Amino acid sequence: MKYSTHGVVWLVVYALFILLPLLALLTGSLPPPRDFWTEFSAALGYSGLAVMGLQFGITARFRYVTEPLGEDVIYHFHRRISLFAVALVIVHPAIMLIVHPQLLAMPTGIDAIPWGAVAAFISVGALIVLVITALWRAELRIPYEWWHFSHIALALIAVTGGLLHMVGWSFYLADPWKRALWIGLTIFWLALLFYVRIIKPLFMLRRPYRITEVRRERGDTTTLVMHPDGHEGFRFRPGQFGWLTVWGTPFKITGHPFSFSSSAAATDGRVEMSIRKLGDFTAGIPDIPVGKRVYLDGPYGAFTIGHPTDMHVLIAGGVGVTPMMSMIRTLADKGDTRPILLLYGSKDWDQVTFREELEALQSRLDLKVVHVLANPPADWFGESGHVSADVLKRHLPEPYAAHEYFICGPGVMMDAIESALSELGVPMSKYHSERYSFV
Ligand SMILES: Cc1cc2nc3c(=O)[nH]c(=O)nc-3n(C[C@H](O)[C@H](O)[C@H](O)COP(=O)(O)OP(=O)(O)OC[C@H]3O[C@@H](n4cnc5c(N)ncnc54)[C@H](O)[C@@H]3O)c2cc1C
Numbered sequence: 001m002k003y004s005t006h007g008v009v010w011l012v013v014y015a016l017f018i019l020l021p022l023l024a025l026l027t028g029s030l031p032p033p034r035d036f037w038t039e040f041s042a043a044l045g046y047s048g049l050a051v052m053g054l055q056f057g058i059t060a061r062f063r064y065v066t067e068p069l070g071e072d073v074i075y076h077f078h079r080r081i082s083l084f085a086v087a088l089v090i091v092h093p094a095i096m097l098i099v100h101p102q103l104l105a106m107p108t109g110i111d112a113i114p115w116g117a118v119a120a121f122i123s124v125g126a127l128i129v130l131v132i133t134a135l136w137r138a139e140l141r142i143p144y145e146w147w148h149f150s151h152i153a154l155a156l157i158a159v160t161g162g163l164l165h166m167v168g169w170s171f172y173l174a175d176p177w178k179r180a181l182w183i184g185l186t187i188f189w190l191a192l193l194f195y196v197r198i199i200k201p202l203f204m205l206r207r208p209y210r211i212t213e214v215r216r217e218r219g220d221t222t223t224l225v226m227h228p229d230g231h232e233g234f235r236f237r238p239g240q241f242g243w244l245t246v247w248g249t250p251f252k253i254t255g256h257p258f259s260f261s262s263s264a265a266a267t268d269g270r271v272e273m274s275i276r277k278l279g280d281f282t283a284g285i286p287d288i289p290v291g292k293r294v295y296l297d298g299p300y301g302a303f304t305i306g307h308p309t310d311m312h313v314l315i316a317g318g319v320g321v322t323p324m325m326s327m328i329r330t331l332a333d334k335g336d337t338r339p340i341l342l343l344y345g346s347k348d349w350d351q352v353t354f355r356e357e358l359e360a361l362q363s364r365l366d367l368k369v370v371h372v373l374a375n376p377p378a379d380w381f382g383e384s385g386h387v388s389a390d391v392l393k394r395h396l397p398e399p400y401a402a403h404e405y406f407i408c409g410p411g412v413m414m415d416a417i418e419s420a421l422s423e424l425g426v427p428m429s430k431y432h433s434e435r436y437s438f439v
Pocket residue numbers: 144241254255256257258259260273274275276277278279280281282283319322323435436437438439
C-alpha cells in the first residue's frame with residue numbers, strides 16, 4: 001500500500017476539520033467554568049459530533065481524496081473512526097450521568113423532559129443500531145441494499161439528533177460567531193450529502209453507457225462490454241474499478257463496485273467489467289440485453305501497475321483476476337517488456353476465467369502464468385491447493401523485495417499472502433492489495 005504526501009495532506013485537513021471547531025469553542029466569551037469531568041465530557045461530545053458529520057465526506061467518493069490512499073483504505077478508516085466517534089458520543093452522557101446523578105431523576109411528565117435530552121437519546125439510540133447493523137450485517141442476514149439504505153438513514157438521524165442536542169443545551173454557543181461556525185459546518189455536511197445523492201447522479205445521468213456485448217466467460221463469469229453513449233467516457237488506470245448501476249437510475253442508493261477488466265489503452269472509451277455470479281445483482285448480469293443503458297461512476301482506487309523496471313508479481317484468486325487482466329492487457333497493448341509473473345488460484349481447470357487468452361498473451365509479453373488448482377484433474381502436474389508462501393517461494397526469483405506485488409482474491413488468501421510476503425522480507429511499500437469487500 002502506498003501512502004503519498006497527497007494522502008498525508010488530506011489526513012491533516014481532516015484533523016483540522018475535527019479540532020478547529022473544538023478549539024473555537026474555547027475562545028471568545030466562555031460560560032461559567034464547571035468541574036473538569038463535565039468539561040471533558042462536553043469536549044468528547046463536540047468532537048464525536050464533528051467526526052460523525054465528516055463521515056459524509058469520507059464516503060462521498062471524491063476521487064481527488066480517495067485516489068492517493070485507495071478506496072479500501074478509506075472505508076477501513078471510515079469503519080475505525082466511526083467506532084471511535086461512537087465511543088466518544090456514548091462516553092459523553094455516561095460521564096455526565098456519573099458526575100451529575102441527579103440528571104437521572106425521572107421528570108414528572110413527558111413534557112418536563114428537555115427536548116435537548118430527547119434529541120440526545122434519539123441520537124445515541126440511532127448510533128447503537130447503526131453500529132450493531134454495520135458490525136454484524138452478515139450474521140443478522142440483512143441484505144446489502146437494505147443495510148446500505150438504513151445505514152444512511154440512521155447516520156442522518158444520529159447527526160441531526162446530536163446537533164439538536166447541542167443547540168438545546170447551547171452551553172458553549174453564546175457567541176453568534178460560534179453558532180455561525182456550527183451552522184456552517186452543518187451546511188457543509190448537508191452539501192456533501194447533496195453532492196453525493198443529487199449532483200453526482202445528475203452528472204452520471206447525462207453520461208450513460210450502452211452495453212455493446214455480453215460475453216460468457218469460464219467460471220460463472222460474464223463480461224459486460226460498455227461504450228459511452230453521447231460522450232467521450234473516462235480514462236482509467238489498469239487495476240482501478242467503477243460503480244455500476246444497471247437497473248434504475250444513478251439516484252439509486254446502491255451501486256455495485258467492479259474492477260475494469262479491459263485494457264486501459266482503449267481510445268474509444270470502451271470499458272469492460274467481468275462479473276462472477278454471487279447474489280441477486282450479479283445473478284442478473286448474464287441476461288442483460290445488448291443495447292441496455294447503464295451508468296458508471298469511476299474510476300476509483302489506487303490498485304494499479306507500478307514502476308516500469310520492477311518485475312510485477314500478480315497474485316489472484318478466483319474473480320480477483322479481473323484487475324490483473326486489465327493490467328496484462330494494457331501492458332500487451334503498450335508493448336511493455338517488464339517481466340510479469342501471474343500466480344492464479346482457481347477451483348478447477350474448467351473454471352479458469354480468461355484461460356485461453358492468458359495462454360495467448362504469453363507470446364506477446366514477458367509473462368509467465370502459474371495456475372494453482374484447488375481441485376486438480378488426475379493428470380495435473382502443476383501447482384495444486386491454494387496460492388501460499390510455498391508456492392510463492394517455488395516460483396519467485398530472489399531477491400523477493402526487488403519485485404512489486406499485486407494481490408486480489410478471497411480475504412483469507414490475501415491475509416495469508418500478505419503475511420507470507422512480510423516473512424519473505426518484502427516491505428509494505430512493495431505490495432498492493434485490492435479487497436473485494438469494504439465491509
Ligand atoms: C473494489 C471492488 C472491486 C470488485 N470487482 C469485482 C469484479 O471485478 N468482479 C466481480 O465479480 N466482483 C467484484 N467485486 C465484488 C462485487 O462488488 C460483489 O460481488 C457484488 O456487488 C455482489 O452483489 P450481489 O447483489 O450479487 O451479491 P450479494 O449477495 O448482495 O452480496 C454479496 C457481498 O458482496 C458485497 N456487496 C454487495 N453489494 C455491494 C455493493 N453495492 N457495494 C459493495 N459491496 C457489495 C457485500 O459484502 C455482500 O455481502 C468487487 C468488489 C469491490 C469492493
